[in-house]
Amino acid sequence: MSNDNAAIYAEMSQDLVAMTALSDDGDQTKxxxxDRLWSKRSGYTADVKPNGVATGLSITPGAANDTVAVSAGTCYLAGVLTSVSADSALSVPRPAVSNYQQLAITVTxxxxxxxVEGSEHTAFSETWDADGGSPLIPVGSILLGIVKYSSQTSAVVSASEIKQTxxxxxxxxNFPTWAVRAYEVENSALGYAGVDFDAALLACHTGGIPKAxxxxxxxPEFAKLxxxxxxxxxxxxxxVSSTQIYGKTKGSSSSSLGQGSFTAxxxxxISDAMVTMKNESLFFKFFQDELVTSKYILCQGKLGLTRSFSPEEDPQGSCTISATDEAVEVTA
Structure with missing residues (x-):
């Protein structure tokens, strides 16, 4: 097939998407x-802010019976860093009928x-929202810790009754930690960009869902080069490399990712738009036929540029694409 209609498109500008909620893919990790693509250009990388405690907000036993002290601190709520005042005597009522009850200390x-009070029972349960288990908290709230009572008798809360792992x-x-997924291609189809957590998020909210x-x-916005x-x-x-051993040759294989390249x-x-983008991490699309937009090669990497200025020809550049992942084919 001829490459007469081939074209290279590069990320030449970026559009801001203000702080917005991401959707759980179903496993509480993805x-x-x-959007399909997130830019990795310097100054335009994603800012991820899961709901949760940022600083402070530690729970300790209160001085008075059936109270806890919560230190001042900050947390992220809907992407906004929010300050929370301390409370040295937050009331945590004991069970009235059965001995065992778990209560959640939260930020609304x-x-x-x-x-938030859990259901009383004759024993603790490790199942959220079960009798004797930790209560599910409202969607949009943040869980600071759980107080586990095993007696109705009023007393100072002990440190062992407070759980905040x-x-x-x-x-x-900031825990579990995560990695940004700037793009994803599965079965030759371009998926959605987002984040991947190292472990499943705690499903402690109403409906058995995790934090937001x-x-x-x-x-990225693309322009034809x-x-x-x-x-x-x-x-x-x-x-493949090999080592001679007694009676035979032992081989081993290795893999390496090479740079992409093109000539411009x-x-x-000096003032060309692409020159201003050198040393930036950018997306590139290569169309073998730019009239067939559903089929192309996609890659993301740092643009390197070596220019030459001939007295007889237009300036040209040997361009490299230093990627962390190999190019992918998008055909669906």
Whole structure:
């Protein structure tokens, strides 16, 4: 097939998507945006802010019976860093009928401390929202910790009755940790960009759902690069090495990711738009036929540029694409 209609498109500008909620893909680890690509250009990378504690808000026994002290601190609520005042005597009522009860210490969506009571029972349960289990808290609230009572008798809360391990009894904004997914291609189809957490988020909210995850990001805007040629996508190459051992040769293979490249011709090689984007991490699309927009090669990497200025020809540049992942084919 001829490459007469081939074209290279590059990320040349970015559009801001203000802080917005991502959607759970169903496993409480993968969260998607409504957009296919997130820019990684310097100054335009995603800002991810899951709901959760940022600083302070530790729970300790209160001085008075059936109270806890919560220190001042900050948390992220809907992507906004919110200050929460301390309370040295937050009332945590004991069970009235059965001995065993768990109560959740929370920050509401309005940034106030609140206690959510679980169902009383004759024993503790490790199942959320079960009798004797930890209560589910309202959507939009943040879990600071759980107080576990095993007696109706009024007394000072003990340290052992307070549980606040992150992602077990407490929601911290920065745990579990996550990785940004700037793009995804599955079965040759372009999916949605988002974030992938290292572990499932604690499903402690009404309906058995985890905390909300918010992100502010930029989507790339592409422009055709005029007068380009010889596109080579960043791809994986394989090599074999061998060692002679007694009676035979023992081989091993290794893989390496090569740079992508292309050649560009400039107007002056100084003020051209692409020159201003050198050393930036950008998206690139290569169309073998730009009239067939559903089929292309996609890659993301840092643009390198080596220019040459001939007295007889237009300035030109040997461009490299230093990618962290090999190019992918989008055909669906």
């Amino acid at each position: 969260y998607n945006s409504a 969506s309005a940034g106030a401390l609140a206690v 992150s992602n077990s009894y407490r929601e911290s904004y 995850v918010y992100a502010e990001y930029y989507t 005029a007068e380009t040629t010889d596109f080579v996508p960043p791809e994986t190459s394989h090599s 011709y400039f107007e002056d090689g």
